[in-house]
Amino acid sequence: MYVDESVLDDPARLAAADPGDLLREIATSGRQVRETWRLAEEAGVGRLGADGRPRAVLVVGTGAAAGAAEVLATAAGPTSPAPVIGHHDHGLPGWVGVADVVLAVSGSGRSPLTLNAVEEADRRGCRILAVGPLGTPLHYLADRARAPFVAIDGSRPERASLWALATPLLAAGATLGVCRDVAAGAEAAAARLEEIATRSRPSSESFVNPAKLLALELAGTLPMIWGTSPATAAAASRAATQLAVTAKYPVLHGGLPHPAIYQIAAFDGVFGARGAAATGGGDDDGLDDFFRDRVDDELTTRLRLILLRDPGNEHPDVTRRADTVVSVAAERGVGVTELSAAGSHPVERLASLVGLLDYASVYLAMLIGIDPSLEPAIHDLDRVR
Numbered sequence: 001m002y003v004d005e006s007v008l009d010d011p012a013r014l015a016a017a018d019p020g021d022l023l024r025e026i027a028t029s030g031r032q033v034r035e036t037w038r039l040a041e042e043a044g045v046g047r048l049g050a051d052g053r054p055r056a057v058l059v060v061g062t063g064a065a066a067g068a069a070e071v072l073a074t075a076a077g078p079t080s081p082a083p084v085i086g087h088h089d090h091g092l093p094g095w096v097g098v099a100d101v102v103l104a105v106s107g108s109g110r111s112p113l114t115l116n117a118v119e120e121a122d123r124r125g126c127r128i129l130a131v132g133p134l135g136t137p138l139h140y141l142a143d144r145a146r147a148p149f150v151a152i153d154g155s156r157p158e159r160a161s162l163w164a165l166a167t168p169l170l171a172a173g174a175t176l177g178v179c180r181d182v183a184a185g186a187e188a189a190a191a192r193l194e195e196i197a198t199r200s201r202p203s204s205e206s207f208v209n210p211a212k213l214l215a216l217e218l219a220g221t222l223p224m225i226w227g228t229s230p231a232t233a234a235a236a237s238r239a240a241t242q243l244a245v246t247a248k249y250p251v252l253h254g255g256l257p258h259p260a261i262y263q264i265a266a267f268d269g270v271f272g273a274r275g276a277a278a279t280g281g282g283d284d285d286g287l288d289d290f291f292r293d294r295v296d297d298e299l300t301t302r303l304r305l306i307l308l309r310d311p312g313n314e315h316p317d318v319t320r321r322a323d324t325v326v327s328v329a330a331e332r333g334v335g336v337t338e339l340s341a342a343g344s345h346p347v348e349r350l351a352s353l354v355g356l357l358d359y360a361s362v363y364l365a366m367l368i369g370i371d372p373s374l375e376p377a378i379h380d381l382d383r384v385r
């Protein structure tokens, strides 16, 4: 894989490598939190809480909506009095009924899966909140269901819209009594995202820019990303999405204890210890090369483990295992990058990693010559929408 490190510190080439201005869009993350919290209040999100605490909160939608569901689940945490469930499939589960709340999220406001869920939730008498752009079918359905509708900026690319899509859900979580201290948590997350935007800005050079440094570590590797707590596992999931959509990079993600305790088996495979041990390769040309024994090929792509730690918020068993993972990886020649979440509220800690990894995904795309804004395969799949 060709990795062009010089692109990261050359302003003209950096700009040319990001024709869709994705970095500028990602820099608005902190502002998205503040703006959409206010918009959610103005849209009447408080009405959702009028009938008291729900039996369950279902967040419907795919793509960035799934990330938004994870942000709300992180804010609700394991002590939430009602479950927060991300639902990313067609139809509503059979158990969903009048005692439940459905939060419908769509970056385009047109995703059939989300629209159908809103119609069905309305038929079943659920309380509903919808988040999407103005004047879209989702807006129309929310109005028809007399549900609060939070209008987001539909011109911003979806992969840079996580916080606009997620923050109204946090405001809903506050009014529904499923999240604690979430207004303060959202504000702390906004401040954290702004601080990351400053440190990771394109004009900040590689040797001091944490996102550029991370991108350089990832370039040419096959990343595995694990969290060590609910907040950091959610960050790992978001990172896998961003790396796929932005850098077109496949990523295995998970968390300790599960599913990392199984995924670690890959450390012994061809991208891990076996690859490190292999030497040499076949002839580079002709039929000899075609008939070579591929078992002997040297594989240059190596696993790299990105371990997202959550100091003070890990189960002691997870902390012990995470420390052990680092030595198990080292024994097999698997590189490890450890990143720690920062902040007190889980949403702030999540944001502290998501912000960094969002930037790193764009810098990685630039390093390997991929346009971070284009997504032809997704468009081709969407032809059947």
Ligand SMILES: O=P(O)(O)OC[C@H]1O[C@@H](O)[C@@H](O)[C@@H](O)[C@@H]1O
Residues within 6 Å of the ligand: 061, 062, 063, 064, 065, 105, 106, 107, 108, 109, 110, 111, 114, 158, 378, 382, 385
């Ligand atoms: O957020 P909405 O617009 O509902 O889209 C959800 C997802 O739909 C898919 O078909 C793709 O277009 C994805 O890129 C998108 O994230």
